[in-house]
Amino acid sequence: xxxxxxxxxxxxxxxxxxxxxxxxxxxxxxxxxxxxxxxxxxxxxxxxxxxxxxxxxxxxxxxxxxxxxxxxxxxxxxxxxxxxxxxxxxxxxxxxxxxxxxxxxxxxxxxxxxxxxxxxxxxxxxxxxxxxxxxxxxxxxxxxxxxxxxxxxxxxxxxxxxxxxxxxxxxxxxxxxxxxxxxxxxxxxxxxxxxxxxxxxx
Amino acid sequence: xxxxxxxxxxxxxxxxxxxxxxxxxxxxxxxxxxxxxxxxxxxxxxxxxxxxxxxxxxxxxxxxxxxxxxxxxxxx
Numbered sequence: 001x002x003x004x005x006x007x008x009x010x011x012x013x014x015x016x017x018x019x020x021x022x023x024x025x026x027x028x029x030x031x032x033x034x035x036x037x038x039x040x041x042x043x044x045x046x047x048x049x050x051x052x053x054x055x056x057x058x059x060x061x062x063x064x065x066x067x068x069x070x071x072x073x074x075x076x077x078x079x080x081x082x083x084x085x086x087x088x089x090x091x092x093x094x095x096x097x098x099x100x101x102x103x104x105x106x107x108x109x110x111x112x113x114x115x116x117x118x119x120x121x122x123x124x125x126x127x128x129x130x131x132x133x134x135x136x137x138x139x140x141x142x143x144x145x146x147x148x149x150x151x152x153x154x155x156x157x158x159x160x161x162x163x164x165x166x167x168x169x170x171x172x173x174x175x176x177x178x179x180x181x182x183x184x185x186x187x188x189x190x191x192x193x194x195x196x197x198x199x200x201x202x
Numbered sequence: 203x204x205x206x207x208x209x210x211x212x213x214x215x216x217x218x219x220x221x222x223x224x225x226x227x228x229x230x231x232x233x234x235x236x237x238x239x240x241x242x243x244x245x246x247x248x249x250x251x252x253x254x255x256x257x258x259x260x261x262x263x264x265x266x267x268x269x270x271x272x273x274x275x276x277x278x
Binding site: 007012013016019020022025026027 | 217256
């Protein structure tokens with residue numbers, strides 16, 4: 001089947017940078033478009049990750065976080081005008097404007113996340129539940145807090161939130177493309193935690 | 203030489219020229235030949251270089267009234 005029959009002209013323009021990458025290419029972009037990612041917990045980091053994943057062309061994003069949008073919104077994804085709205089609903093409305101290829105869903109049945117920040121030790125706020133389309137197995141990821149470098153104490157700054165979101169999105173994309181679990185992460189499956197690799201700083 | 207596929211990139215500009223060629227290379231089998239129809243100095247210089255960088259073989263080129271035809275063999 002010809003590539004042009006799989007990726008439209010608009011998609012080729014939209015994902016040109018991915019296609020140029022040896023690690024992605026047209027085949028990799030098709031896999032991303034056929035993939036699904038579930039993000040539980042729209043902390044600032046989760047909101048950034050959702051934005052990056054939508055821009056990357058992950059075909060289906062499921063968001064789950066009924067907590068209200070805080071005062072000031074959650075820039076750059078959720079504007080301040082959405083204060084008080086459920087975070088997942090507000091994020092879906094914002095993401096819809098970013099990439100027409102992404103099917104967006106809200107899981108209103110999800111349990112409320114713990115709160116707190118990805119960058120706090122012991123916190124499991126950002127489980128990225130990654131599911132390849134057509135596969136029943138769910139694999140959740142969250143940052144392991146094995147060392148101060150991995151998990152500095154304190155609130156995340158906007159810069160740290162952006163970095164954490166970018167990192168989380170990159171790891172999810174890497175998993176979707178290569179199926180390899182990154183280092184220093186914990187997999188959450190059916191409520192059971194399993195270390196996937198050592199802390200990268202030791 | 204049997205050409206498996208032809209891609210016309212004359213209406214595109216860098217980097218979309220290589221994007222289109224790369225997608226066309228992905229669509230053929232290893233060892234098969236892709237014919238690229240291009241025009242201008244930039245793609246004539248950069249497409250062969252990018253192809254070699256990614257391990258493909260430049261078989262040759264021919265200039266004609268429609269533009270330059272370049273033949274690439276996809277890496278095995």
